[in-house]
Amino acid sequence: MKYKKVACGKQRMHWLELQFVDENNHPVSGLKVQLEYHPLATAAELALWARGGHTRFDPTPPPNPPAGVTDSQGLVRFDDLHWVAVDVKTDGQQLADEMELRPLGISRNPNSQPVSNNIFRPETRDPKWRSNVQISAEQHGYDHHYVVIGELCDRMPDIPEWTDKEPPRFHFPHGTLLKGTEIPRETLEKRHVIEICPFRAWSLVLHDTKDYSLANGYNLGVMADMAYADKVLVEDFFKRKCLDLSTTPRHEEKPFYPHALVVDVPFRERYTTAEFLDSRSQSDKAPARLLLDSTQLFYVENAAHVIVAWRGTQEVPDWISDGWYSPQPCPAELAKAGHIHGGFLEAYQLAKERFGDDFDGIRDLLNRGKKLFIAGHSLGGALGLTYAAEMKGFAPILYTYGMPRTFTADAVGNLYQITHYRHVNDSDTITSVPFDANLDNWLYGKFGPLGTTLGFFWTLTAELPAQMAGAYIGEHYWHHGSPVVFFRATQTRTWLECKTMNSHTCRRLSSSDMHKVKLFLVPSLSEAENSEAKEAQEAFVREFPAADIQKVFPRDTNPNFDHMTSPGQHSMASEYLPFLNNQLLESAWPELKLSRKEFRQDFRQQMADYGASSPPEELKRNQMFLALQDMVGSSLKVTRKLPGGENALTRFKSVAEEEVESTR
Known part of the structure; x- marks a missing residue:
């Protein structure tokens, strides 16, 4: 078939403006940008035409226009463009290096994650969602594109310490990897605002401070709970969720599904190591001990810190470890004097024998200046303290939850270098064993x-x-560390009951008032050494002298509780973590209406109404407790001062919910 040649006028040319900004609407300047024309026909169109005998059409696009460079406003203009769709690409390494330095915006884009095809996981994409950048662009009549760097890169950048065959999935999505961002020909002669997601990763908010930090308490509590998970869940959290910026990472383990408190960091500062260790998987490396072959932990590492989380009591060998009270002389590397619980020592030494290379590797990381954080619940807390004792030269920071006594008095006195906050959920039975007594014979x-x-x-x-x-x-078993007590407080009323006119037949009766309250008590916040609670300290100390505090919170043991000891108070997932979550939510968002605040207000009113009938010591104690509760928010000051810390709290507020608290 012959085609007729016709004369045409000069082809009309078009222009295009591209403005590159980050999530905070700050321009990305000095960026080399190139446009690539699409073929004039797709392969499917060519195949269709070929079936009709039309085979002479040449789909080759015109030569690509010269590259441009963004100015101080992140803007670059292209003129003399053909009416053909183009793909926008930038220098991959330059873009990755620049976007690593850009912090994330506060809100996350739910549409930047893949569509959920899991019927058990609700869809979180929201077609109505708009970023602040998009709202501003549309108000000016500009087109808007939200992209990750893999949708702009012309080549794969070098990513330090990335060893996987596939690039990071969130930043380099499979379907659009290195294909550029398409600008349809119908949208030429317009400005397009391209909002680029920074090349970042999530890191747990952890503070190197001797003062109590609520952020540390919550995040290390999540780690202590995660120690009960398996290898797959631990690796998924740190290797996938901490790289997915569409939402903050969440530990999905029933019955409580906590969101971590995280800050964004450059991608090269991400978690690069996440190792789960189970002594049963390495039984060939060291002989098993009698009835004991079950110690689990995991450790993770990023550019700033190392976290080691020890698993607590879960299986039969763990209960054997707990119940084996035989005191053993402390090995020299732990303490220069005193004794240690024999079962805990056996469980700890089992892990050291099976995973010597891993522990040596952790020591090497600490020698390079990384900070050591340790966490554990129940038996995991005892093992965490034992590990902290060995690593005390590195001044580790240890947060434990529901841990039993581990060392005797002389040994505890040798462990002053360890910053340790020991969380106790009211009358949790495990925290009162072994007994505060000499158990050796x-x-x-x-x-x-x-x-x-x-x-x-x-x-x-x-x-x-x-x-x-x-x-x-x-030698008695003593507790180590500063207590953080979740105290269920009651108020009682007393009165004389006289059956006859004879006063000698009267008896004094008492009963608990209706309203009870659970309080988050950190006695160390009242101490002069605490640098984040100075104003509240001064008022507190004037009303409650140090002697009063020490009487209620004696050193190296637990306070006297208002309720009978209860194993039901021991669960990390259903008792400790929900209470930590609620306190963090309240302290991060003081204006938020919460049930726990209403409970406290009812309790305060009850004290005001019936305090005259209450035992004076109990009334003063409860007043002290409420004052301590009011000081907890000061432990977030260090978080708010952290770069990105305020944003981290805002993101947490947007996803966290108040959990049910039992005061009965």
């Missing part, structure tokens, strides 16, 4: 395994009653 070490059993029962039936009666014998 001659039967331990005799008769093999039977000696451990005989020694324990001899202590329980013969020696412990004498010690409880006041006889201080030998």
Whole structure:
């Protein structure tokens, strides 16, 4: 078939303006930008025409226009463009290096994540969502594009310490990887605002401070709970969720699904190591101990810190570790004096023998200046303290939850270098064992395994009653660290009941008032050394002298609680973490209406109405507790001062919800 040649006028040319900004609407200047024309026909169109006998059409696009460079406003203009769709591309390495330095905007784009095809996971994309940049662009009549760097890069940038075959999925989505951002020909002769997601990653907010930090308490609590998960969940959290900027990372483990408190950091400062260690998987490296072959932990590392989280009591060997009270002399690397709980020492040494290379690697990281944070719940807290004792030369920061006593008094006195905050959920039974007593006797070490059993029962039936009666014998087990107490407070009323006119027949009765309240108490916030609570300290100390505080919170042990000891208070996921979540939400957002605030107000009113009928010491104690509760918010000052810290709290407020608190 012959085609007729016709004369045409000069082709009309077009212009295009591109403005590159980050999520905070700050321009990206000095960026080399090139346009690539689309072919004049797609492969499908050519195949269709070929079936009709039309094979002479040449789809080759015209030569690409010269590259441009963005100015101080992030703007670049292209003139003399053909009416053909173009792909926008930039220098991959230059873009990655620049966008690593740009912080994220506060709100996250839910449409930047893949469509959920999981029927058990609700869709989170929102077609109505608009970023502040998009709203501003549309108000000026500009087109808007939200892109990740993989949708602009002309080549893969060099990513330090990235060893996977595939690039980071969020920043380099499979469907659009290195293809550029398309500008349809119908939208030429307009300005297009291209909002670029910074090349960042999430990092847990953790503070290197001796003062109590609520951010540390919450995030290390999440880590202590995560220690009960398996290898897959741990790696998924740090290797995928901490790289997905569409939402803040969440530990998805029932019954509580906490969002971590995170700040964005340059991608090269991301978590690069996430190792889950289970002693049962390395049984060939060291002989198993009798009835004991179950110690688990994980550790992660990024540019700033190393986190080591130890698993608590979960399986039969763990209960054996807990119940083996036999005190053993402290190894020299732990403490120069005193004793340690024999079962905990066995569990700890098992991990050290099985994973010696990993622990050596952690030590190397610390020698390079990284900060060590340790977390653990229950048995995990005891193992965390034992590990902190060995690593005390690095001044580790340890946060534990529901941990039992681990060392005797002389050993505790040798561990002053460790910053340790010990969380106690009211009358949690595990925090009161082993007993504050000397549990050593001659039967331990005799008769093999039977000696451990005989020694324990001899202590329980013969020696412990004498010690409880006041006889201080030998070394007692003590708690280490500063207490952080979740206290369920009650108020009682007393009155005289007289059946007759004879006053000698009267008896004093008491009962608890209706309103009870659970309080977040950090006694160390009242101490002069705390640098973040000075104003509140001055008023507190004037009303409540140090002697009063020490009477309620004696050193190296637990306070006296208003309720009977209860194993039901011990769960990390359903007791400790929800309460930490609620306190963080309240302190981050003081104006938010919460049920816990209403409970406290009811309790205050009850004290005002009936305080005259309450025991004076109890009334003063509860007043002290409420004053301590009011000071907890000061522990977030260090977080608010952190670059990006205020944004981290704002993001947390947007996703967290108040969890149910039991005060009964």
